[in-house]
Amino acid sequence: MKKVTIWLLVITFIFVLSGCNNQEQEKLSSENLITSPIPITENDEIAPISYDNVHQSSELLTEGNNTYVGFGYDVLNNTYIDPLSFSLSNPILKEEEVQKQLKTRIPNAKSSANIIGSSVSEYSKQLSVKLNLSADYPMFSGSVSGEYDLNQTKKENTYFIKSMSGYIKSSDFINNSVNLKTILDDTFKKDLNSNMEPKKLFEKYGTHLLTEALMGARCTYNYTYTSSSSQKKSEILAKVDTTYSYISGSASDDQKKEATEFLSNTYFQSMLTGGADIDASTMPNLLKNFPTWVASLKDTTPTIYGISNINSLTPIWELTDNADRATALEKAFKKMGGDVKSFLDELSKIPEKPSGKTYIESVIIISDKNKNVATDGSSYPGYTMIDKDLNKDAGGDYIYLWYNTTTDPDKALRDIRFTYDSFKDIPQFYTKNDHDLNKGASGAYIYMWTTKQKSIGKPITGINIYYGENADMPSGYEVGLVNNKESKTRAELNYKAGGEFIFLGYTNE
Template sequence: MKKIFSKVLCLLIVSILALFSLISCENNGSTTSNDSSVVSDTTSELSGEYSDDVSEEEYVKDEVIISEEEKQGVIAEGLLGVTGNKVFAYNGYLGYGYNLLEASYYNPNDIKATNPIIDMDKLAADGYVYVNGITSNSIDCVTFMSDSTKEYSKSISISANLEGKFGLTGSFKTSFGMDYSSEIKSNQKLITVQSSLFTQRDFIYDTNNEIVGNYATSAFTKDAEKLSPEALIKKYGTHVLKDIFLGGRFDLNYLYTNIENKSDESISASVSASYGRVSGGATVDIDERRKEVEKNSKLLIRAYGGSVVVDPTSIEKAQASYEKWAQGVEDGKITLVDSSEIVGIWDIVAKMDFANAEAKSKEIEDYFNSRSGEIAAAFKKSASVKMYIASIHVGTGDSEMKAKNVLRQQGILEGNIINLDLNRSCGGDYIYVGYKTTNDSTKALTGICADYFNNANSSNIKFDNCDYT
């Protein structure tokens, strides 16, 4: 029964392929006729493979019908739809290591460029390397906004495909001029706007870790067997770059202090306006909204790619440089700016041909996980900041919603609206009070007394040696 079922299944597949071939011919005329012959040849071969002479045992292992080498052959012919041009010589960033524990977010300066992990000449010669030019020239903008150093590390690590781990500690020095174990205050935020212009994608196509491992350099192979995990990572990095984007990236980094307790929405709007001003979208509205984050931030600007040197601390000069930077990138002044696929070096080592390869692979991975945990433990909690009432506001309306909306429109946060109608049971409009806060003691209101009562006025109210009765 199994043999009969397999024959029926095979004939069904052949029939579908033949029907698809005929339909394609009718739709595309002479252009498709050449392709249909390929399909016809393929179906003939399949028919031959499933002849009556094949034993039942040979049907059992369906997964060996096409080998890895045959699969690569199909890919090489383009039948699986790879986008890009195969190159047989390569002189780029693929195959090098990157230390995702201690480096900053992807940039050429942190590549382990003197110690390649993969022999890219051999890998390219065997047809595994592709380069795809990106012609859209659209700018991809991503914003990270975090209340703590730990949260920031987690966010950028996820973006770098290091999900579930803490790393990229070098980003704190590069982006904010601080150590990753530094303490920030509870009213501060770490904000990065990454503006990326991708012009080229380089990638190693459809290779598993075993295939990639077979192309490891002799130096890496020897070191993987002999060096400690710590020494190996220090020399080669934690991961191999397998799929990368080249072009330019323009980073705006703000160490922002929220003096007036602005909402996250308000801060995000100000950040967007600041970036809009730099990238050439300045309007009266943008110019007004940007002031909040620019006035209350320590700013560091980093530009990768392009042909201009950007002043790292001036929004005005960044604005003047941005267009020239983008033009330089489009003209070919490109570099590494991001990666969409990386491979842990332990996964490469596991497939290597030496006696204790799997055990050594586990040692390396365990060390990586341990270091990531140590980094997570080194982050400090944000230091609490004392807040003061800066101003008091009154909202009125013929409903609770309208009265509160008056306060919201004045920038009062929801948590700073006192949920009590001051005109309750007295007739007339609803009356609500809200307040704004500041951490600047010189801007604080003093001598305020709130008297809540039901039937009679309070009496004998004293605070800080002041009599409020």
């Protein structure tokens, strides 16, 4: 079994599962499925798998004479049925009992399905639909961090795709009539019924027992595709199909050109399971050696291809007779599933686009006895001065308020408050400007406080200074307040200094 990883640039999910369809009687082979891409359509469903030639298994088909049936798999943190992710050193069922009970059946047809999502959450939901999973948590989510470019998840027009094809030689399974509790491995049974923490138990054995394994070989291509504009999923799937033809050596010159262009905007990873050990460390090597890998499938021992459906997996908490232990394990599993779902949901959040509005990002105070100095903002590029002296008619320094703007509401100020002398009861999240707004004049010490805390208010979009005891502010403007506990007192910026009545007004989005 060979696992190969290739990295380029890519996003989208196409998930192709090969099973059997009773309406199709096409015999599976290593040639007709691997070298000829399965037609991909958005509405494909996973058809029920039918078999013929069911018989007792006289030979275990996987490496080292160990079948994957009877072992555990972590369905939350692993990708979809990866041979390297099974807990093969920690069997759940007694291996000698598995050999007695194991049966093999031969698929007589094929079916295909795909999943494509513009976010990892959408992909996860579509996967659940295709596999008829009723759980409230994502299954086989390990592929997200291991097979896709997480730096692209918050970008628009990005798609996650998994394209998987292969051939199914047989299916290993244990009949549903077998009481699995009677053939549990002694060590597993002891751990299952002990006080071992659920997380440690899942890490050691997996979350589910595999009772059926489709055996064969497969190639898996993962794409993180980012487009400059929105595209129909059917258009993207067509490009993926063309790329498959390109890799398998059956593409025309036009298809090669299309595939190359698609890959140039794609983060790509491949994995080959089963077959000969080939050099596929780069795309040129994959293209060169892929035919050799396909040819080797005739003579190599098959590995696990996948599962027929979710019924091929049994939760390990169903294997204990201790009801309290079973409840605790199931509860822990659901908690882990919820954490994975929250992680995927967070990855899927695309930041809001700037609305085109401008917001007040920050304010500064410049003062000096020389008006020319107080009105010189050359040291503060990007700031705009409000041409209203905050010490008007009170003597003292010339004091001016300056502000800069942003188009990002997340960077905007949300509120402005003031304190007089010893009144400094400012709530949490406010930042003080240490510049006295009565500097050089008599009266109270006045300080300005600002905050960007989103829970406090909406982004400030405008700010100005107004003169007069009954200053007439524009509609929608509110005056800065003195924050003395719950006081609603308007902050007069010449307080106790004489001179003009001065107020700061601002408006929120």
